[in-house]
Amino acid sequence: MAHQALYRVYRPRDFHEVMGQGRVVDTLREAVRQNRLTHAYLFAGPRGTGKTSVARIMAKALNCQSPHASGEPCLGCSACKAVEQGQHLDVIEIDAASNRGIDEMRDIKERIGQAPVMGRYKIYIIDEVHMLTTEAFNALLKTLEEPPEHVIFILATTEAQKLPVTVLSRCQRYEFQRLSVGVIEERLRQVAEQEGFVAEPDAIELIAEYADGALRDALSLLDQALAVGQGTLSRTVVADLVGTVDPALMLRLMTGLSQSETLAEVMVTLDTVYHLGRDYRSVLRDLAKQIRDVIIWRQAGHDLFPQYRQQWLAEVDQALPTHIAPAQWFHALEILAEADTRLRGGFPAQLSVELALLKIREEWGLGSPPPVLEAVHAQKPPTKTPLSPRAEPANTGSIAPEPVPVQGGGGTGNRVPLLLETIRQERLSTHALLNDAKVIERDAQNLDIIFSFPAHRDLMMTTQNKALLDQVIQRIYGPGMRYHLTTADNAAETGAPPSQSVAPPLEDSIREWLGPDVPIRTVSD
Structure with missing residues (x-):
């Protein structure tokens, strides 16, 4: 016998077997039991949550020849x-993705008056x-509003916001x-x-x-893992x-990331992950999840995790x-989110992840600031001096040149x-x-x-934004x-000066190219 997908084998057959939709199931079961039925139902929700399965169960319960007193088929x-x-x-099932035109809705209108054959x-x-065209919805409106007594519509969608209000109000x-x-x-x-197994x-x-909340996706993934693992389900295979x-x-x-003198190990580990076939977005995603779990583990307690998860987190917590501080963990999550945004925008994946990891080490006090910032921290505020022609320096040595004051500025x-x-x-948002x-x-x-x-x-x-600006300006x-x-x-x-923010761009470029030892004199027209 040919293999049948697990999500089809274990599709719920009655209301009792439906999982995770207690409120919906209880209401529908009571409606069937009390015969308080309406002419049109709309089942809305994410994929793989049981909408079509419940619609079929509803069809069975309504046409069952020997229904239970509880309303179950x-x-x-x-x-x-x-x-x-x-x-x-x-029981007629229609896929609106492939039968979305006005002709299909007209066909329903023509057949809707026929009496049921079996039930x-x-x-x-x-x-x-939601895939139906506007014309198809318009053709369906009158039928939805006043169908024959023997007709019931069950509409299912993952995007209810795309349905016309006139349809929503009739369901x-x-x-x-x-x-x-x-x-x-x-x-x-x-x-x-x-x-x-x-x-x-x-x-x-x-x-x-x-599975992201979709039971059908979970069963499909389980089917794949069992095929690879030959009847044994292991975490490695999954x-x-x-x-x-x-x-x-x-x-x-x-x-x-959290220990000093291990930057080389971070890069080696990242390279190992990449050569094992994992993409860089997986690194960002999994690292963010681990940091999130550590935060909850340390702040909210251990009982929020299953027993086998507690063993793993205890090992992680002991190693870190x-x-x-908690604020540094939170900032690390922000850094990873920014890296993911850059990656989505086309920024080189490897560079994006490496920059994120370096920024996290810097945030945790394990990195060294960029050289340009070190130079700024070491620089003393210059004193005001009258403008005079620059003389050739007698000894360049290793003494840094005096900064060039901005025109009209204070030095x-x-x-x-x-x-x-x-x-x-x-x-980035403040920038x-x-x-x-x-x-x-x-x-x-x-x-x-x-x-x-x-x-x-x-x-x-x-x-x-103001706190960051205060901090950087003082620095x-x-x-x-x-x-x-x-x-x-x-x-x-x-009367604020309109154009005193920076020195002329050409002068900046020439000064950078020639170096600090070559004097530059601006000649006015």
């Missing part, structure tokens, strides 16, 4: 068997109903929920017991997590199928240092590009606001930030620097 009569085999003449009701199950709506990991694990254990607990957990990173490698990566030097770059490394503004070094103690729109200025004044300019947030209109009224 008997499953033994010819009507129930015909529905299960897809051969019941009065009490003629039931139309329209799957993925009794039921929301199917995404199944929890625990419910999916319970069902997978039942299947494992009935099929008679050995399953590792963490393998079942991994399948349940990656990890290969879903592309997750091996826990031992993930532990090495996390310990390398305790000096990392602070052109540190605006460094300010913008530092903020970009810290938070986007500043990058669209004019940053002007008015003098040694005043910095003007002029925005084109008042809304941008208001966003910069929020607590998070680069020193505690004596004050900054002023304004808009272009206000700046024009108060």
Whole structure:
């Protein structure tokens, strides 16, 4: 006999077998038992949560020849068997994705008046109903509003928001929920017991997590894993199928990130993960999950995790240092999220992940700041001196040249590009606001930030953005620097200098190319 997919073998046959949809199932069962039926039902919810299965169970219960007093179908009569085999003449299933035009709806209107052949009701199950065209919906409206007494419509969709309001108002709506990991694990254990194969607990957990609330997806993945494992379900096989990173490698990566003198080990581990066939998005995803679990483990307690998960997290917690504050763990999650965003935007995957890992080490106090920041920290604020022709330096040695003051400024030097770059490394959203503004070094103690729109200025004044700006300005300019947030209109009224933010771009380029030892003199027209 040919193999049948597990999700078809273990499709629920009656209301009692439906898992994770208790409220929906109880309501429908009572409606059947009390004969309080409506002419149109709408089953909405994520994929793989049982919408079509419940629609078929409903069809069996309504046309069952010997229904139970509870409202459940008997499953033994010819009507129930015909529905299960897809051969019941009065239960018509329509795939709206492939039958989405007005002609198909007109065909329904022509046949809807015919009396049932085998049962009490003629039931139309329209799957993925949101795929119907506007014309098809319009043709269906009158039929949905006043169908014959022997006709019941059951519409199923994953995107109820795409249905016209006129259709929604004519249906009794039921929301199917995404199944929890625990419910999916319970069902997978039942299947494992009935099929008679050995399953590792963490393998079942991994399948349940990656099913994303869809029991059908979980059973399909279980089917694949059993085919590869030849009747044995192991975490290694499941990890290969879903592309997750091996826990031992993930532990090495996390310990390398959190301990000093292990940067080389971090890079070697990352290279090993890549050569094992895992993509970099899997690294970001799995690392974020591990950090999330560590945060909950340390902050909320151990009882939130299954027993076998507790053993693993205890090992991880013991291997990680305790000096990392909760805020640093949270910031690490933000860094990983930013890296994933860059990766989605086409940024080189390897570079994106490596930068994220280096930033996490820096956040945890295990890295060294970039050389450009070290130079800024070591630089003393320059003193004001009268402008005079520059003399040739007598001894260049290793003494850094005096910074070139900004024209019209107070001798602070052109540190605006460094300010913008530092903020970009810290938070991209704050950098986007500043990058669209004019940053002007008015003098040694005043910095003007002029925005084109008042809304941008208001966003910069929020607590998070303002705190970052305070921190970076003090780091680069020193505690004596004050900054002023304004808009272009206000700046024009108060007479703020319009173009004193940076030195001329050509002069900057020439100075960088020639080096600090070659004097440059600007000649006016």
